[in-house]
Amino acid sequence: MKQAIGLGAPSASRAVVVGGGTMGADVAVVLLRAHCKTFIIEPRQDQHAGIHQKVLANLQAISKPDNIELLQIAAGIDDLDWSGIDLMIECVPEVLDIKRQLFKALADKAPAHVILASNSSSFPISQIAEDLPTRERMLGLHFFMPAHIVPLAEVVLGPDTDPAIADALAAFMRRCGSVPIMVRKDVPGFIANRLQHALGREAFSLIQEGIATPEDIDAAVRFGFGFRYLAAGPIMQKEHAGLDVHAAAAATIYPTLSNTPTPPPILADKPKNGTIGMKSGKGFYEWSEANIAVERQRYNKALRAGLEILSEDLPKIEP
Known part of the structure; x- marks a missing residue:
């Protein structure tokens, strides 16, 4: 475990994000803004160009478009040389079997120095790691949407997680400009x-x-x-x-x-009736494509303004 504990400056590290959906692409921006060599694994190859464009647009928004050169997108975990990887962040669909299958495959694929983290928002890391030989280096790393704007990242320890690895990951996230907090007991929903x-x-x-x-x-x-x-x-x-x-x-x-x-x-009946918010056009509020676009623009503008207010309290991104 000595190599994992030595996770260093982002510019000297290599990270893999498994899953190129909304969350995975935004997590990649967190890593890339700190000059970390980043691989996104996304099996849907027809999505690769769109993922690249989304990541580039978010890097342009923070005046770091050149960092896109540090991004590679691959179709599967077999396409990588894992001996040079330091950190894996799982952002696959929130289905326990899918997550467990991935971590089971990585038990053989990822060498002992690779930190294995899950962005799951609902499954305890102990449940994902159950019976796996990699439990000591498995932990939660929970981001909040949009991950590249909301600074918080929860580092979640399972009962078998090596605390030194959790400390190393928290330090790494600070160097990426995030605000990590430690969740010392693997409770549902974290903090x-x-x-x-x-x-x-x-x-x-x-x-x-x-x-x-x-x-x-x-x-x-x-x-x-x-x-x-x-x-x-x-x-x-x-x-x-x-x-x-x-x-x-x-x-x-x-x-x-x-x-x-x-x-x-008043809440439980909404999903039953198919009224789940913007995705369905109605929740507690009415939504059209036009006012969804206006609201999302307002929302992201407000988040970025809040981020600017908090800038003096945020960790500095390591060059």
């Missing part, structure tokens, strides 16, 4: 998604009970407490406000919060 779902449960329950509309919920978060979270997270913000005030309010509010173990019907 950020658990926090999101705690908020979501209360938000959808408030809509279900007729207390608020979707528009009111979104405004409350964006222009209220969520606005402050750009400057300070929930713990630091309460340090500013006073933990005594928060504890007193919590004693009154906590007993009334939703603790439903299942999604309320």
Whole structure:
């Protein structure tokens, strides 16, 4: 494991992203912006040109178009010389059998120094790694869409993961300009998604009970407490406000919060009815192709503006 722990500067490392979909292509941008030689594995060869163009456009947006020269796209894991690879990040579909088949194949294909990471957002790394001889060097590396704009990356340790490898991967991600956090126990949803779902449960329950509309919920978060979270997270913000005030309010509010173990019907019925948001043209909001384009442009512009505000707090990309 000494070689894996020695994962060095991005410009001296080689990484493989398996899966060239939306998430995989954006993860490749994270690596490429730090001058890391990057391979994308995508079996659908008719998608290769589009992947290349998407990655190039995102590199152009950060004034690093020349880094596209560090990208290669291949059709399968057999097309690579794995002896020179330092890191593999899996971004295949969120199907457990597909993920396990990949990692089982890599147990023989990837030498012992290669760190094996999964971008799974729902499957614990212990479940993916079960019974595999590579468990010690397997861990989660969970990005958030769009991965090349949202800085956070969760480094998730399984029960068998070598902590030194997790530390090395976190350090590598900092050198790529990401903000890694360590998830020290392999719990469902890791950290950020658990926090999101705690908020979501209360938000959808408030809509279900007729207390608020979707528009009111979104405004409350964006222009209220969520606005402050750009400057300070929930713990630091309460340090500013006073933990005594928060504890007193919590004693009154906590007993009334939703603790439903299942999604309320206002949410659960949407997928059943085929109303799943932008992808179907309707969710809680109505969507046309025109206003989807406008909203996505606004959304990405806001994310990039927020990234600029946070720039002084972000790790510097290693040249």
